[in-house]
Amino acid sequence: MRINPRYINRLVRMGLNVQAYFTVGILIIIVAIIFFKGFPHTNFAFIFSFPEDMGREGGIFPSIVGTIQLALLSILLATPLGLGTAIFLTEYTKESLFTKFIRFGVESLAGIPSILYGLFGFIFFVIKLKMGWSLLAGVLTMTIMILPTIIRTSEEAIRAVPRQLRIVSYSLSASKWETIKKVVIPAAIPGILTGIMLSIGRAVGETAAIIFTMGSSLRLPLSLMDSGRTMAVHFYILAREGISMEKAYGTAVVLVLSILLINILAYYIMNKAIARYS
């Protein structure tokens, strides 16, 4: 007996539908668990007070400051490097062996798992360059980790800038660099910002690379050479060593909420940018 292909089509459609919503359901469940369990332990005092007794009591203020320091400083270093690379790849060369090499480098960096970044940052920055477990070592490691994201998103954003804008600028006798600085980059800003936001999200959520470079000191990092811990590291230590489940959930809420907000903002900016040129 031959089954009508249209019934199979309907059946498949239903099956795929269920699986797609199941996947989104997982996200919703994860976020819901974290929020329901964590919100009772999160309040103003939790965010703005110092941890006591290894994190059993008190808040997470130093780890919030540490996270912000890490994310902002690595963005500060990675953005010029990444944007410069993207400008070079799009405006200054044609596809050649040289650009292939650079692209290979970027792709490979993107594929390296974070534990290997941790291993490298530990031996290179912490040990060989004698930085010790410090904010600086964490920032430098993180800079390399987020570079591929910044390069890719900036490159896409710059490529999407219409050619006419450049032609008009040249016709007004602007030089190449002037055109890039005054016309191309301003037009590509939303896409570049998306890359920056996604990178901040990555820096906030990273653990394996940071715990071996920035360390896990509970104090507030006051200089580049101080060790500190980010929210993700703090959360990991609370959860793994069973120090306090309540505090772990509380930290998780702040961590997940900030990452979700950063990423949602990133996609919002990206959609605005896409709408602009299509």
Next chain:
Amino acid sequence: MIDRTVLKEHLVKWVLVAFALSSLLFLFLIFIFILAEGLPLFLKVGLNKIIFGMKWAPTKGHFGIFPMIISSFLVTIGALIIGAPLGLSCAIYLSEYAGKRTRMLLKPAIELLAGIPSVVFGFLGVIYIVPLVRNYLGGSGFSLISTCLVLGVMILPTIISISFDALVSVPRTYREGSAAMGATKWQTIYKVIIPSAKSGILASFILGMGRAIGETMAVIMIAGNALKIPTGILDPLRTLTGNIALELAYATGDHRLGLFSTGVVLMVIIMILNYIANFGIKRKIAK
């Protein structure tokens, strides 16, 4: 005299070249420093005794990581068994069946899933998946199956977004041609679209494998970290990444070198996977 604008243009260009070279420099540094620390032990102890050695007791001179290599592959394959069908189904639904509004809602949601930190996955795995496995299947719950379940979910965003791109880039004329022959949507997908997007879909699986084999924090929280080859899905295990992360903080001397040797093996595996994936994607673009 050289014009100042011309000089500036040249200066800018060379600064940008230097910036562009920085990625290659960083890659080079990462390779050199991990190899410089990891290779000496291979020469001292012997390649065979490390890669095929069964015993890891670094303070007593045993550096065998064979059980970890096997465990890493087991969790990766397990994650793929769970993540690949689910991820591909989602990608097909999103690219072929979903309306514009559904797609606008589901796609960002799946990308947000990619942003959830791996420690959070690990934590929820310990709180919910591990007890579930312990109560219904037995054992301690810290096991191969728990790890695979969590990793399977973690690689979904990678698989979905790359397969989706591959499916969407199949030319519209293929779909129209198939529809004109009287094929249903599913027949078109099954017979035309999936075969044309095959290399991109495969690349998404391989990149998902790369993500799973490199995953660290979630794995050390759930896997149980036992130093032997698991004999069943309920056995605990330790992966290559887990070995590094668990011991790096306090290791010294040869012990630390042993962890870098573990890193070298992991790096080689990742490089091979990335090479295969990129090769697959390039072939698709060339076509």
